[in-house]
Amino acid sequence: MKFLGLVWANLKRKKLRTSLTVLSILVAFLLFGFLCAIKQGLGGGVELAGVDRLITRNKVSLIMSLPLNYEARIASVPGVDSTAHQSWFGGIYQDPKNFFPSFPVQPEKFLAMYPEFILAPAQKEAWLKTRTGAIIGRKSAEKYHFKIGDHIPLTCPIWGEPANQDHWDFEVVGIFDGAKKGTDTTGLYFQYDYFDEARTRNKGEIGWLGVRVKSPDQAAEVAKAIDEQFANSPYETKTEPEGAFAASFAAQIGDIGSIMMAVLSAVFFTILLVAGNTMSQAVRERTEELGVLKAMGFTNELVLVLVLMESCVISALGGLIGLGLAWVLVSVANPASNVMPSLSLPPHDLIVGFILVFVLGVVAGVVPAVQAMHLRIAVALRRNA
Amino acid sequence: MNWLTQVFSIAFFNLRALPERKGAAIATAVGIAGVVGVLVGVLAIAEGFRRVMTNSADPAVAVVLRKGADQEMTSNLTRDDVRTISDAPGLARNSQGQPITSSEMFVVVDLPKRSTGTSANVPMRGVDVAAMEVRGTIHVTQGRRFELGKNEIMVGAGAAREFGGLDLGHEVRVGQNTWNVVGIFTANGGVAESEIWTDGAVLRAVYKRQESFQSVYARLGSPADFTTFKDALTTNPKLQVQVSTLGDFYSEHSRIVIELISGVGVFIAGLMALGALFGALNTMYSAVSSRTREIATLRALGFGASPIVVSVLCESIVLALAGGIVGGAISYFVFNGFTTTTMNMQTFSQITFAFAVTPRLLLNAMIWATVLGLLGGIFPAVRAARLPIASALRE
Numbered sequence: 164m165k166f167l168g169l170v171w172a173n174l175k176r177k178k179l180r181t182s183l184t185v186l187s188i189l190v191a192f193l194l195f196g197f198l199c200a201i202k203q204g205l206g207g208g209v210e211l212a213g214v215d216r217l218i219t220r221n222k223v224s225l226i227m228s229l230p231l232n233y234e235a236r237i238a239s240v241p242g243v244d245s246t247a248h249q250s251w252f253g254g255i256y257q258d259p260k261n262f263f264p265s266f267p268v269q270p271e272k273f274l275a276m277y278p279e280f281i282l283a284p285a286q287k288e289a290w291l292k293t294r295t296g297a298i299i300g301r302k303s304a305e306k307y308h309f310k311i312g313d314h315i316p317l318t319c320p321i322w323g324e325p326a327n328q329d330h331w332d333f334e335v336v337g338i339f340d341g342a343k344k345g346t347d348t349t350g351l352y353f354q355y356d357y358f359d360e361a362r363t364r365n366k367g368e369i370g371w372l373g374v375r376v377k378s379p380d381q382a383a384e385v386a387k388a389i390d391e392q393f394a395n396s397p398y399e400t401k402t403e404p405e406g407a408f409a410a411s412f413a414a415q416i417g418d419i420g421s422i423m424m425a426v427l428s429a430v431f432f433t434i435l436l437v438a439g440n441t442m443s444q445a446v447r448e449r450t451e452e453l454g455v456l457k458a459m460g461f462t463n464e465l466v467l468v469l470v471l472m473e474s475c476v477i478s479a480l481g482g483l484i485g486l487g488l489a490w491v492l493v494s495v496a497n498p499a500s501n502v503m504p505s506l507s508l509p510p511h512d513l514i515v516g517f518i519l520v521f522v523l524g525v526v527a528g529v530v531p532a533v534q535a536m537h538l539r540i541a542v543a544l545r546r547n548a
Numbered sequence: 549m550n551w552l553t554q555v556f557s558i559a560f561f562n563l564r565a566l567p568e569r570k571g572a573a574i575a576t577a578v579g580i581a582g583v584v585g586v587l588v589g590v591l592a593i594a595e596g597f598r599r600v601m602t603n604s605a606d607p608a609v610a611v612v613l614r615k616g617a618d619q620e621m622t623s624n625l626t627r628d629d630v631r632t633i634s635d636a637p638g639l640a641r642n643s644q645g646q647p648i649t650s651s652e653m654f655v656v657v658d659l660p661k662r663s664t665g666t667s668a669n670v671p672m673r674g675v676d677v678a679a680m681e682v683r684g685t686i687h688v689t690q691g692r693r694f695e696l697g698k699n700e701i702m703v704g705a706g707a708a709r710e711f712g713g714l715d716l717g718h719e720v721r722v723g724q725n726t727w728n729v730v731g732i733f734t735a736n737g738g739v740a741e742s743e744i745w746t747d748g749a750v751l752r753a754v755y756k757r758q759e760s761f762q763s764v765y766a767r768l769g770s771p772a773d774f775t776t777f778k779d780a781l782t783t784n785p786k787l788q789v790q791v792s793t794l795g796d797f798y799s800e801h802s803r804i805v806i807e808l809i810s811g812v813g814v815f816i817a818g819l820m821a822l823g824a825l826f827g828a829l830n831t832m833y834s835a836v837s838s839r840t841r842e843i844a845t846l847r848a849l850g851f852g853a854s855p856i857v858v859s860v861l862c863e864s865i866v867l868a869l870a871g872g873i874v875g876g877a878i879s880y881f882v883f884n885g886f887t888t889t890t891m892n893m894q895t896f897s898q899i900t901f902a903f904a905v906t907p908r909l910l911l912n913a914m915i916w917a918t919v920l921g922l923l924g925g926i927f928p929a930v931r932a933a934r935l936p937i938a939s940a941l942r943e
Binding site: 179180183184186187190191193194197198201222223224225226227253255259318320321323395397399401410411414415416417418419422423426427429430433434436437438440441444496 | 657658669822891896
């Protein structure tokens with residue numbers, strides 16, 4: 164450690180070059196952070212899926228509904244612990260561009276099925292009591308400045324508006340938060356009973372069902388049992404674990420996601436290559452000095468360590484600041500808020516980032532360091548003469 | 549004249565000496581090639597997507613949806629509505645004097661993607677006989693058109709390529725129904741190539757929505773008749789509809805995907821540009837500092853400061869352009885024409901398209917490269933010009 168001063172002095176010698184190198188590494192790791200966050204976002208919350216939850220939907224397509232009575236029939240399938248259905252409401256707030264998703268649900272069952280939505284007990288009480296009450300996620304509430312007690316007017320091209328009204332009117336009775344960082348808090352949820360009574364068409368239909376199984380080990384069997392029960396009926400079902408559903412939904416975005424990832428990773432490594440080259444260059448220029456150090460009695464190993472330390476310090480400075488900035492910025496600067504409502508940098512990617520920072524430092528330093536180690540003093544001292 | 553000669557001679561001298569510093573020079577060019585490659589690659593996705601939309605946009609075709617519907621699936625029209633729309637003025641007529649309109653139903657069905665086997669929302673459209681005449685771009689390339697009243701489908705070329713089971717002569721099972729693939733069609737690269745088409749009456753019967761329509765596509769007498777047609781419908785008190793040209797309709801429907809791709813693309817390319825810029829600055833500063841004595845000698849010989857600036861700038865722009873050309877070329881060969889499919893969030897259905905690296909995109913990329921070269925060169929160039937001659941000569 165006592166040589167840290169020497170390393171530092173070497174770095175300070177060409178301040179401009181050192182700062183430019185640090186900055187380009189910083190940018191590379193900032194990019195890396197966004198890359199991981201976007202990858203996570205495009206994954207559509209696969210990692211957030213509950214292991215003991217299934218989704219049952221119409222086999223033809225997610226847009227096709229199921230009869231309401233399926234809920235009771237599914238609840239009685241052995242191995243099923245509880246159920247909660249949802250539907251896609253597709254409400255429009257003033258203009259289709261102001262998009263947030265909206266769903267009619269059964270409040271009590273919904274909150275029990277999805278404990279990742281955190282709602283204050285008093286607000287939950289209010290929701291159960293208020294027929295036209297709705298809860299909305301923190302993110303949308305902040306974006307559109309909704310407060311408890313506000314009324315949100317929504318028009319609904321899919322289901323029509325209630326008779327004699329030109330819009331649906333929901334009273335905000337609660338604002339929920341997400342239990343995890345990536346939990347989607349953009350949705351608006353309201354009472355299915357009110358919805359089904361007031362809508363003018365397709366009464367008695369539901370969109371899809373969340374099914375909690377008693378044990379995750381049985382998930383596959385329960386899913387099969389549910390689908391068999393409705394096989395060859397007019398409304399065949401497709402039941403799959405929530406994670407598989409999210410993954411296949413994410414796969415619909417298709418190659419574009421993976422192509423973006425591939426291209427961006429290529430770029431990340433390109434920037435590192437360029438920065439690494441500069442770092443090696445900085446050492447090579449000082450061959451003569453390294454010769455002097457050795458002549459003064461520095462051992463081969465010590466010279467190796469000194470050179471490696473130098474490149475690691477540069478890499479750590481740029482990399483750690485870059486990762487830190489990415490950590491802070493991903494939630495603020497979201498380039499695609501429409502599609503990926505909540506961007507976050509998963510901790511395991513952050514760890515990968517730290518490893519990359521270290522690897523960069525070692526790889527960029529190792530060739531010149533080994534060269535420096537094997538340097539013969541006489542040759543080194545003569546080199547610039 | 550003297551000044552120009554100085555600029556040329558130093559710049560030329562400078563460029564000839566580039567191979568001496570090839571490590572650093574290549575590093576700079578590679579950094580910029582990366583920026584340009586990514587920018588072009590990502591924007592080619594957006595461009596390809598946009599091209600599908602514009603290829604479908606015939607100014608003489610109008611689409612009618614229920615008022616307030618943001619897309620076909622959320623729209624709903626009655627048989628009376630459809631009749632009123634077909635009777636409106638401004639429509640083109642066929643040889644029997646009938647208006648050329650098609651009342652349609654749009655649904656999505658789950659079919660596996662060929663590439664991954666995962667299920668995808670494939671758009672399926674029930675149409676009237678006149679649909680092909682309305683679009684005017686539909687060509688059946690294999691097999692034949694579907695027959696009315698039968699469970700027959702014809703499949704867009706893109707959908708046939710990307711989704712499993714959609715091969716000519718095959719049967720596709722969707723829910724309780726089996727459909728025979730009797731034809732493959734193209735639509736001048738437009739949206740319809742991603743769709744499966746069948747007889748609207750059959751599809752409505754399958755979905756038990758015999759009396760419910762979602763949209764009416766209508767061929768206008770001429771693009772100028774659009775206003776007549778639209779006004780007639782929107783002022784009719786019996787109708788609650790919205791009318792748009794096919795072009796507006798599709799550009800609205802591609803808005804989110806294009807915003808997403810170009811947003812992410814430009815944002816990321818911007819960050820990378822910053823990274824490459826630092827790299828370029830580094831190279832140029834070290835190029836200048838390694839030539840301190842040489843530059844001072846030139847100044848002592850009587851060369852002016854500005855030719856020195858220009859010569860350094862020349863070097864950095866040449867490096868940047870070389871990188872830009874390589875990056876653009878790689879992008880072109882890797883991405884241009886690459887076909888894929890993605891989810892259009894606004895219609896909740898898959899759309900197939902080919903990446904398009906257009907000349908305009910390549911030109912923009914070269915502009916980016918030049919700007920990076922300029923920015924990366926200007927500060928080192930100024931430093932070079934300001935070197936104090938006496939002390940620099942002694943270095």
